[in-house]
Amino acid sequence: xxxxxxxxxxxKPESACNSLLEAALEYAARGWRVFPLHNPTSAGCxxxxxxxxxxxxxxxxxxxxxxGASLDAPKIRGWWAKWPDANIGVATGPGSGIFVLDxxxxxxxxxxxxxxxxPATLRSNTGRTGAHGERAGFHLYFTxxxxxxxRSSSGRLGQGxxxxxxxxxxxxxxxxxxxxxxxxxxxxxxxxxxxxxxxIATAAEADNGSTPILGTRFLYKGERDxxxxxxxAKWRREGATKEDIASRLGAxxxxxxxxxxxxxxxxxxxxxxxxxxxxxPDPLESAWEKAKGENHWYTYDKLLALIRHLESQRPGCTILxxxxxxxxxxxxxxxxxxxxxxxxxxxxxxxxxxxxIAHEKATRFRVLSLPPNVLSH
Numbered sequence: 586x587x588x589x590x591x592x593x594x595x596x597k598p599e600s601a602c603n604s605l606l607e608a609a610l611e612y613a614a615r616g617w618r619v620f621p622l623h624n625p626t627s628a629g630c631x632x633x634x635x636x637x638x639x640x641x642x643x644x645x646x647x648x649x650x651x652x653g654a655s656l657d658a659p660k661i662r663g664w665w666a667k668w669p670d671a672n673i674g675v676a677t678g679p680g681s682g683i684f685v686l687d688x689x690x691x692x693x694x695x696x697x698x699x700x701x702x703x704p705a706t707l708r709s710n711t712g713r714t715g716a717h718g719e720r721a722g723f724h725l726y727f728t729x730x731x732x733x734x735x736r737s738s739s740g741r742l743g744q745g746x747x748x749x750x751x752x753x754x755x756x757x758x759x760x761x762x763x764x765x766x767x768x769x770x771x772x773x774x775x776x777x778x779x780x781x782x783x784x785i786a787t788a789a790e791a792d793n794g795s796t797p798i799l800g801t802r803f804l805y806k807g808e809r810d811x812x813x814x815x816x817x818a819k820w821r822r823e824g825a826t827k828e829d830i831a832s833r834l835g836a837x838x839x840x841x842x843x844x845x846x847x848x849x850x851x852x853x854x855x856x857x858x859x860x861x862x863x864x865x866p867d868p869l870e871s872a873w874e875k876a877k878g879e880n881h882w883y884t885y886d887k888l889l890a891l892i893r894h895l896e897s898q899r900p901g902c903t904i905l906x907x908x909x910x911x912x913x914x915x916x917x918x919x920x921x922x923x924x925x926x927x928x929x930x931x932x933x934x935x936x937x938x939x940x941x942i943a944h945e946k947a948t949r950f951r952v953l954s955l956p957p958n959v960l961s962h
Contacts, residue, residue, distance in 0.1 A: 604759055606665040609673050612757060613661055617681040618654035621646040621664045621671035622756060625763045631670070636927075640920045641763040642672050643756055650917055651676055651754055672760035677737070678751035679729050683777065684788075685749040686725040686742075689713065693722065693745025696805075700742065706778035708771040712762020723771065724755055727780040735788055739909075740808040748788045752913060803843040810846070810854065811946040813837065817858035818867070827859030868898055869907070873914045879958065887915040888925045889956035892935060896952040903938055907947035929956070 609619045623631045623646055630641040637644075646668055647653045654676035655661060665671060677684050688697050690713060697703075706725055713722035729735065729750070737753030740746065749755050758768040780788075804812055816837065817830045825833070831852055838845045865871075869891070876890035888911065895904040908922040915922070926948075929935050934956050939949035 605669070605671065605673060606662065608757065608759060609661050609665060610658055612673070612675055613656045613658060616656065617683065617757075618656055618676040619661060619757075620651065620654040620674045620676065620754075621668050622674045622760070624668075624670045624672045625761050625765075630763075631668075634924075636924070637920075642761060644918060644920050645674060646671055650921070651752075652916060654680070654754070670761075673757045674754045675757045676754045677729075677749040678735070678753065682729050683726050684729050684735055684780070685753075685755045686727070686784075687722075687747040687749055687755065688725065689722050689745040689747065691715065691721065691745075693743075696743025696746045701781070701783060703784070704778040704781065705775065707775040709758050710769050710771055711756070712764040712766035712768060714764050714766065720766070724749075726777045727784075728777055730780065730785050733785055735785065738788065740805065741788060742784075743803075744805045744808075750788070804841050805843055809838075809842045810850070813842075813846070813851070814854050814858060817854055818861055821858045821861045822863060822865055824863050827855050830858055831855035868895060869905075869910060869914070872898065877914075884915045884917045884921065885925045885928065888922065889929065889934065890958070891915070892929065892952060893956050893958065896955060903949050903951050904935075905942070905947040905949055906935075909946065926950075 609621075612619050623642055623644055625631070625642040630637040631646075632644070645651065645653075647664070651674070654674065675681065675683075686703075688694060689711075703725065706727055708726070709724045710720045711722035711724065713720065715721035735748070735750040737750050738748045741748065756762075756768055758770050760768045762768060813834055817834055820830050820833065834851050834855055835848070838851055872891050872894035875894045876887060879890055881887045881890055888906075891911065891914070892904065892906070906922075906926055908919040908926070912919045912922045926935070930937065933953055935950040936953050937948060938951050941948055
């Protein structure tokens with residue numbers, strides 16, 4: 586188990602110029618890879634982007650984002666010399682030896698209460714506030730399990746519960762939240778506990794289709810559509826008919842979805858999955874296999890390559906561009922993928938035709954002109 590001493594002294598002003606740097610260096614000394622994030626200002630986010638929305642003070646300042654997280658003290662000093670007010674991002678996963686359970690708001694607290702008890706461990710309070718101004722979110726730190734491919738995920742454990750592991754990061758104290766409160770340690774001397782086996786098994790479960798979520802009893806609003814669609818798509822690629830898919834989804838829906846989806850929505854998911862060719866690979870994964878072989882350097886070029894190969898699979902048909910899945914493939918966060926999509930629209934490559942499809946968890950686009958195959962080095 587690990588322990589972490591105070592990142593700053595009690596009573597020290599949150600705005601002290603060196604408190605963020607001191608904390609970042611302390612985390613790096615503990616083996617946690619850190620990197621600078623944007624920070625809230627009186628005018629909004631320091632990135633000055635009007636579409637920052639819920640990412641204010643939470644997204645990377647450096648161009649390579651999470652991939653640039655480092656333990657190197659001179660590099661860290663250089664970052665905070667350039668951006669002394671930068672919030673602190675801590676990369677989670679094996680590289681830092683930790684993963685984090687993010688408990689968000691009253692829904693997250695209720696979901697947490699429905700699970701088996703967790704061991705006492707290091708906890709930080711976020712700056713999220715409830716209806717009466719009280720803190721309404723926190724992070725629970727656990728040691729990263731050896732030999733387990735634990736990936737970041739949202740909602741797998743229940744509403745308002747997210748896992749931050751490989752491929753993810755958290756905002757660490759004493760970073761400033763958009764609410765005006767700072768992230769803070771609930772007990773800075775706490776040890777970091779190992780997670781119980783049931784939590785690791787649930788968090789590490791892949792969507793392989795045997796059950797929507799191994800080790801979790803129910804699927805809740807916000808995850809039902811996408812989980813059932815992935816299950817339906819798997820069955821279709823294995824040869825199931827639309828009618829068979831609808832029947833099997835109905836059984837899963839009645840048993841595991843809280844509350845169950847309407848029969849019309851189940852039929853819509855089955856119909857959508859029924860359009861998939863039997864034996865076909867996942868279109869996005871197939872397109873990515875071709876795109877990554879072209880050795881593009883910039884993430885925007887990687888997105889354009891994905892668009893080009895998706896269009897080549899079914900010329901003239903619309904394509905889906907899910908920001909979360911694409912971000913995992915091309916190596917950036919969902920906010921940057923959203924900006925890349927807007928740039929592709931502005932440059933005339935794609936046109937939005939359907940804002941959001943719940944069971945696909947994606948927006949649908951029409952390809953207007955084929956992006957060029959420009960390799961950047």
